[in-house]
Amino acid sequence: MPHHLDLYVKRESPLQGLDPRAKMLAAGGFVAAVLVAPMRPPWSLVALAVLLMGTGTLARVPARLLSRRLFALTVVIGMPFLLSRLGGEATRAAGEQFAARSLLVAATFLVLMATTRAIVLLEVAERLPLVSTFGQMGEFILRGADLLAEEVMRTNRAWRLRAPRATMKVRLTGLTQASMSLITRAAARSERVGAAMVLRGFQGRLPMAAPARLPWPHLLAGLLFALISLGLAGMGRWL
């Protein structure tokens, strides 16, 4: 079942079919490459951007999704970049570096999330030794977000039907009351969810099926992508 906050786009492509563990390996290598690639000359970062665009195209990630999400980051990334233009040579270089690396890292996660269901990535994280609890908590949050998003949408519909011309003051009062009610009901609901979890075998963690083996071709593909990315980053230092 798709989740409300999930960015996953259902498409037939080699990237969508790739094992999520291989995709995480590839994304990790790519982010590391973006962080270590030199800024001057900028060829490494340009090559990495081209590689990422190619991957996004191969995965048939809608350009509209990418551009909309990256546009939302404009304030966070664009403002410091523009301010850096007012400074000296070192400040301008730092601003360029900040903007280029931030955009590439954000785009990497967008491509990853558009080609993999969030819940699947969290299940992978749950099996990893150091981040297991974080993965488990993330799954709870994602499922909780679905419940609450449904509730918010129902409240919104009711508001539009019952008070289409309400003043801002009335709306804000209603919003405060609805938020408070949402939190207290969420707390009461957690009692029932907790009991249901124990009935399903929760003993500190929910029982999980043994993970399937990561197929060799998938592992090789992920590894190869990570190595190519790191190679491109190294190329800039070399040239």
Place this chain on the structure above:
Amino acid sequence: MVTKTSSQDALSRAREFSLAGLMGALGLLLPIGFHALGWGGSVFLPMHLPVVVAGFLVGPAAAATLGVVVPILSSVLTGMPPLAPPIAPLMAVELAAKAAVASLLYRSLRLPLWAALAAAIVADWVVLALAAWLAAGFFAIEAGPLQYLAVVVVVSLPGTILQLLAVPLTVRAVERRVPRLRPTPPEGRD
């Protein structure tokens, strides 16, 4: 007896996880609502509200875990706060510290709610200054941690006031609705 205790532990942990998960979900949705209304996240700190409320309702470990997961998950799913520049990792550290301190002082040491909240906010600032100092060294940023902290504290003043007003009200309302979530008084004291 052992089985009963372990099943009670499991139930207690399951309740903590589900409550923390729902609060974490609010931590993802509230910032979206604030952004939709055009109210800046760095001014009103909407992500902090449910995480701090959770700090008063669950144990320190679950609270700290929630504090780490919410900003990272939000960053991956909604793009905000960004992972690079490292705002999401900084928020993960500060929210984990804030929620854990709130939980430790209120639930374990049974300090009054307002005192635990004030201490959690101060702990947040201390941890943020330390994390900013480490990040500045790592990313070769020239601004000092105290300059960064001063800007953050001033900009987020409306958010801090909102927390001081909303968190006690919310925690009391939840405790009235689910009395089990009140911290139990220490043995020998009624």
